[in-house]
Amino acid sequence: MLDLYAHFAALEVLRVRLKREFVSGSLTAASAVETLKAIESTYPFAVLGSVVDHLIAHAGPSDAEVDRLQKAHALAVDVRAFLNDLRDVRTAIENVARNPKAANALADYNAARAALADLYLRYDPLVARLQAFVWQLHPLRHLTQHPVSTDQPTGAWPWRDLFLSRRTGAFAAEVMKLARASGRPEAIAFAFGVGASYVGNIFGSSYLTHGVGGPRRSHVYRDRLASYSVGAWFRHGQLAEGADFDPIRRVPLFGSPQNPALPPWLTALLKKAFSNVYASGDLPAVLPDVEAAYVQLLEHWRLLHSFPPLAPAEPIDDTLDLAIVNTLTPQDKDPDEPTTPRDGPEPEPDGPERLFDPGPGSPPWFMEKHEDWLDYVKEACLDLLFLPIFLIRVGFWLGHDANENEPPKSGGLASRASKLSTPLTQSEFDAVMGGKDILIAVVWLHHLDAGLHHFATACLKVLKVVGLIYPEREDLLEPTYRQFVVLPPASLGVQWPSLPPADPALFLQPPAGSLEAPATSPSTLGPGHKPIAFLMTGFGGSASVMSEGFDLLLDELRDLPSSPLRSSNLNLDADRGHLAACWTPAAGTSVTDNPQSPVVLSYGDV
Amino acid sequence: MKTQAPEKEKRKPDDHPPERPPKHGARTEDPFAVDREPRGRGPTDGRSDTSTRSKLLIPYYPKDVGDRTEPFPPGVISWLCEGIQILMPDGTPHLGKLDRGVTYKVRVDVSNAGSRLASAEVAVYWADPSAGFGPPHLRRKPELGPSRTLSAAPGTTDRTTTINLAPTATTPDHICLIAVVSAFDDSPSGSWNPLADRHYAQHNVDIVHVDQGGIGTFWFFATNPLPEAATLTIRIHPTSAEALHTLSRRFGADWRELRSGAVGVALSDRGRLERADSELEIELGAGERRLCQGLVSAEGLRRGEVSAVTVEMIAMPARGATETVGRGSFGAIVFTD
Numbered sequence: 001m002l003d004l005y006a007h008f009a010a011l012e013v014l015r016v017r018l019k020r021e022f023v024s025g026s027l028t029a030a031s032a033v034e035t036l037k038a039i040e041s042t043y044p045f046a047v048l049g050s051v052v053d054h055l056i057a058h059a060g061p062s063d064a065e066v067d068r069l070q071k072a073h074a075l076a077v078d079v080r081a082f083l084n085d086l087r088d089v090r091t092a093i094e095n096v097a098r099n100p101k102a103a104n105a106l107a108d109y110n111a112a113r114a115a116l117a118d119l120y121l122r123y124d125p126l127v128a129r130l131q132a133f134v135w136q137l138h139p140l141r142h143l144t145q146h147p148v149s150t151d152q153p154t155g156a157w158p159w160r161d162l163f164l165s166r167r168t169g170a171f172a173a174e175v176m177k178l179a180r181a182s183g184r185p186e187a188i189a190f191a192f193g194v195g196a197s198y199v200g201n202i203f204g205s206s207y208l209t210h211g212v213g214g215p216r217r218s219h220v221y222r223d224r225l226a227s228y229s230v231g232a233w234f235r236h237g238q239l240a241e242g243a244d245f246d247p248i249r250r251v252p253l254f255g256s257p258q259n260p261a262l263p264p265w266l267t268a269l270l271k272k273a274f275s276n277v278y279a280s281g282d283l284p285a286v287l288p289d290v291e292a293a294y295v296q297l298l299e300h301w302r303l304l305h306s307f308p309p310l311a312p313a314e315p316i317d318d319t320l321d322l323a324i325v326n327t328l329t330p331q332d333k334d335p336d337e338p339t340t341p342r343d344g345p346e347p348e349p350d351g352p353e354r355l356f357d358p359g360p361g362s363p364p365w366f367m368e369k370h371e372d373w374l375d376y377v378k379e380a381c382l383d384l385l386f387l388p389i390f391l392i393r394v395g396f397w398l399g400h401d402a403n404e405n406e407p408p409k410s411g412g413l414a415s416r417a418s419k420l421s422t423p424l425t426q427s428e429f430d431a432v433m434g435g436k437d438i439l440i441a442v443v444w445l446h447h448l449d450a451g452l453h454h455f456a457t458a459c460l461k462v463l464k465v466v467g468l469i470y471p472e473r474e475d476l477l478e479p480t481y482r483q484f485v486v487l488p489p490a491s492l493g494v495q496w497p498s499l500p501p502a503d504p505a506l507f508l509q510p511p512a513g514s515l516e517a518p519a520t521s522p523s524t525l526g527p528g529h530k531p532i533a534f535l536m537t538g539f540g541g542s543a544s545v546m547s548e549g550f551d552l553l554l555d556e557l558r559d560l561p562s563s564p565l566r567s568s569n570l571n572l573d574a575d576r577g578h579l580a581a582c583w584t585p586a587a588g589t590s591v592t593d594n595p596q597s598p599v600v601l602s603y604g605d606v
Numbered sequence: 607m608k609t610q611a612p613e614k615e616k617r618k619p620d621d622h623p624p625e626r627p628p629k630h631g632a633r634t635e636d637p638f639a640v641d642r643e644p645r646g647r648g649p650t651d652g653r654s655d656t657s658t659r660s661k662l663l664i665p666y667y668p669k670d671v672g673d674r675t676e677p678f679p680p681g682v683i684s685w686l687c688e689g690i691q692i693l694m695p696d697g698t699p700h701l702g703k704l705d706r707g708v709t710y711k712v713r714v715d716v717s718n719a720g721s722r723l724a725s726a727e728v729a730v731y732w733a734d735p736s737a738g739f740g741p742p743h744l745r746r747k748p749e750l751g752p753s754r755t756l757s758a759a760p761g762t763t764d765r766t767t768t769i770n771l772a773p774t775a776t777t778p779d780h781i782c783l784i785a786v787v788s789a790f791d792d793s794p795s796g797s798w799n800p801l802a803d804r805h806y807a808q809h810n811v812d813i814v815h816v817d818q819g820g821i822g823t824f825w826f827f828a829t830n831p832l833p834e835a836a837t838l839t840i841r842i843h844p845t846s847a848e849a850l851h852t853l854s855r856r857f858g859a860d861w862r863e864l865r866s867g868a869v870g871v872a873l874s875d876r877g878r879l880e881r882a883d884s885e886l887e888i889e890l891g892a893g894e895r896r897l898c899q900g901l902v903s904a905e906g907l908r909r910g911e912v913s914a915v916t917v918e919m920i921a922m923p924a925r926g927a928t929e930t931v932g933r934g935s936f937g938a939i940v941f942t943d
Binding site: 313319474 | 727731741742743744745746747752753761789790796833
């Protein structure tokens with residue numbers, strides 16, 4: 001199942017192809033022309049159709065995910081506010097340090113000290129909330145595994161998985177039929193979007209599972225990481241450059257911004273499509289609540305885009321920096337530093353780690369040491385150990401008792417806060433400004449700013465690796481994400497389809513366990529191929545959305561009975577490889593059997 | 607002796623310069639311009655540290671991964687880092703005397719040979735020509751602009767935005783630039799030693815024009831970079847053939863290696879020049895410096911040929927500790943007119 005951005009890209013490609021066929025005169029069927037006009041005049045409905053799988057996913061299994069994101073967002077707002085307030089303190093202190101003779105210097109300085117004391121008091125409660133959040137994440141439960149993996153009957157499945165694994169082509173064809181019958185351009189555009197979603201999933205999921213090493217039902221978190229990495233790749237590309245339309249790459253909002261709602265005709269159309277397509281068999285008791293799902297989808301979209309990267313710490317003011325480099329020695333800044341600077345950086349590891357260094361010329365697919373997502377949490381926790389030390393050091397150098405020679409190595413922030421909020425006298429202030437103390441404080445403020453930024457970035461990284469938010473463009477170069485946007489070479493020995501890992505937390509590395517039988521092939525793609533390869537021909541893949549995918553939709557666009565959507569249902573997770581049909585374990589067997597006994601479902605089967 | 611065309615553009619340690627991402631497989635007839643290749647493979651050509659942190663460096667040469675435990679490879683010039691470029695206002699690379707009234711642009715390459723994205727901070731300082739750097743001799747304003755920050759992705763080399771360099775009436779004709787890259791989890795050692803710490807790099811060179819067969823001189827400071835008294839050993843020698851080959855590509859000139867006896871160094875004490883030799887030893891306090899003069903004989907150099915002299919400095923703590931030494935280097939490029 002593709003992410004939102006990859007779906008938008010698939011829709012854009014199919015729209016361009018449809019227009020091209022029309023302009024060239026090779027596609028003249030009235031229904032196809034009508035579809036093109038509908039898309040061009042009511043594109044937002046096509047966009048919503050292209051993410052219909054996500055709409056349906058929000059009728060149930062995404063609730064836990066949205067809940068976690070809401071909590072994470074509230075925390076992110078507070079962390080950002082903490083960082084911004086610290087930066088205000090830093091600016092104020094640097095201003096005073098640059099011009100300590102200014103009329104209001106003492107007052108500004110004391111105000112900055114008081115503001116820092118307030119941050120001392122806010123720190124521990126903020127950390128406690130962050131820790132509580134991590135405990136809510138652990139063990140990971142926010143993504144719902146495909147229930148087929150535990151042999152649950154289809155009647156117990158969420159609609160998302162039913163939609164992706166049962167009567168898939170039939171649903172896309174039914175929506176198109178109902179849209180045509182309604183005569184609404186918006187409905188026809190929506191139906192085209194649903195077709196694009198179908199095609200996008202067929203071709204895109206095989207790319208995803210190739211990078212993952214197995215199907216979504218076996219690797220739910222790894223699949224999400226792949227899906228968001230590929231989505232981020234498309235998000236930061238310029239796919240539609242040169243196309244004759246302005247692409248929409250967001251979930252369109254219908255209704256009032258305060259009270260968004262699907263148009264009633266669309267709700268009715270979807271309900272009718274569901275009841276017609278999923279009319280018999282072992283089915284959930286109620287149809288999906290698409291109205292509530294739409295509101296939830298919009299909320300999820302909002303949350304996904306509510307974690308922008310934080311700006312790094314600004315360098316120290318130029319004048320102060322020069323004074324610092326020419327005045328302070330490393331042991332001025334940190335009494336624990338050796339009395340002479342180290343001759344060069346830390347020695348490079350020369351132990352067993354080197355054994356795994358692939359060396360020059362090796363491909364960049366090898367992994368970091370991180371195997372467990374909790375390693376990212378640990379990394380953030382290391383920052384948490386250092387930040388209070390930095391806070392205390394800043395406060396110390398901004399004005400300390402005469403009997404204190406160096407910052408305390410321990411002690412609570414709360415006890416130091418009251419001392420910090422006590423205003424300095426003019427003579428105390430002059431003493432700080434007249435010596436090295438103020439420069440050391442400026443250095444530690446910069447460390448604190450950079451450290452908080454590092455910590456906040458580490459927290460965002462945790463959200464990224466557990467698949468709650470998208471990686472940024474720069475993140476894609478890290479092996480954790482890159483493995484999903486550059487298919488691995490055979491030399492890495494990644495095999496397909498891998499069984500679920502013994503430890504579900506170890507999803508960052510390619511699965512190394514046993515293989516599922518019977519063996520299948522994930523995709524038509526090869527080593528080094530990037531996501532563009534499944535979208536467009538000419539980038540390495542032998543089949544793409546733009547060519548074979550469009551052909552798959554062509555007869556449906558022409559409203560011909562020969563439309564493949566009216567005779568076959570392909571698995572939208574590419575569960576058993578590229579173009580694999582919807583299937584079920586043979587009666588009396590389990591999906592956990594190895595070898596499995598898959599049986600392809602008939603067109604009408606659920 | 608070989609001559610090559612001048613290198614018009616600095617060769618990046620990556621086949622795909624970051625500022626222009628490659629368009630793999632993009633076809634002109636296609637309606638879509640594909641620009642979504644994550645920035646190109648980096649300084650490591652696929653190799654990377656197996657640790658989980660960033661590993662920042664200012665690259666001295668293509669595929670530099672910041673290993674400073676070994677000497678630079680042959681042909682790499684310790685006093686002329688390729689990762690620091692001084693440009694004329696029109697973008698032409700500049701090397702040599704700075705003209706007043708001209709605002710030059712300085713840019714610095716930053717590589718990340720680690721496996722983590724880093725918020726890198728790059729500061730550039732200037733100093734009098736020196737073998738060895740350290741406080742209190744580092745300068746910035748008003749000649750140089752402020753620090754720059756950039757996001758350094760793992761396995762890539764990126765370049766800072768340009769920093770203005772505007773010599774004033776009091777700025778020496780020749781100055782050295784020292785660039786420092788740092789990040790929260792990857793900080794420099796404080797040694798100001800580009801030869802041993804990948805976070806530092808220097809552009810530390812004088813240009814000497816000598817009449818054919820004549821003798822040229824150049825001045826520099828021997829600076830104790832240690833925060834304690836030290837014995838400094840200053841050695842001067844002709845620059846190696848491999849390094850001259852590098853220089854000849856830069857200048858588009860033939861090169862010739864100087865005779866070992868053609869160079870000398872002497873202390874200049876209150877204007878009185880001591881006897882020049884290939885090596886001298888001086889005691890200096892923390893951060894103290896002494897003016898030295900280098901001498902070079904152009905004997906054997908033909909008109910238009912380029913050669914160079916390398917000065918190396920080693921500072922040993924006077925108290926006898928041997929685990930910490932300061933090092934520095936300086937270069938003079940010699941042209942025969």
